[in-house]
Amino acid sequence: MMQDMQRKYNYIPREGMEALSEYLGCPLSSLYSMATFYKALSLTPKGEHIIKLCDGTACHIRGSMNLRDGIRRHLGIGDGETTPDGLFSLEQVNCLGSCAMAPVMVVDGTYYGKMTMEKLPQILDSYRGAGDTAADPEENG
Numbered sequence: 001m002m003q004d005m006q007r008k009y010n011y012i013p014r015e016g017m018e019a020l021s022e023y024l025g026c027p028l029s030s031l032y033s034m035a036t037f038y039k040a041l042s043l044t045p046k047g048e049h050i051i052k053l054c055d056g057t058a059c060h061i062r063g064s065m066n067l068r069d070g071i072r073r074h075l076g077i078g079d080g081e082t083t084p085d086g087l088f089s090l091e092q093v094n095c096l097g098s099c100a101m102a103p104v105m106v107v108d109g110t111y112y113g114k115m116t117m118e119k120l121p122q123i124l125d126s127y128r129g130a131g132d133t134a135a136d137p138e139e140n141g
């Protein structure tokens with residue numbers, strides 16, 4: 001149920017936690033301990049588009065930190081931050097299981113492999129008001 005709320009709102013609102021507690025007859029403190037344990041769940045609002053930048057070993061060696069700096073320059077956000085317009089959130093994550101495509105960035109579940117600083121602005125900009133027409137990962141590596 002918390003995952004459903006996370007998917008719908010990109011975070012779990014306090015009202016949702018309270019309703020869930022009442023519905024399940026489960027103490028709010030138990031739900032909070034679960035929600036704060038899993039990184040996939042958030043109690044603070046996130047951006048409309050979630051950027052996951054891998055910093056596992058393979059991606060780190062192939063320049064993921066340069067990409068992190070590029071995202072900071074392009075969007076003005078670092079790990080765990082959200083743009084003031086609420087459009088993007090950045091999450092630095094460990095291995096995404098696609099090391100052969102390192103460095104890897106995932107936006108809203110779409111994988112962009114063999115990422116470069118040159119590809120970064122076009123991919124990010126494609127999510128601005130693009131709806132479902134974001135950059136094609138096949139064209140971008």
Ligand code: FES
Pocket residue numbers: 054055056057058059060094095096097098099100102103104
């Ligand atoms: S280290 Fe990045 S996908 Fe495995």
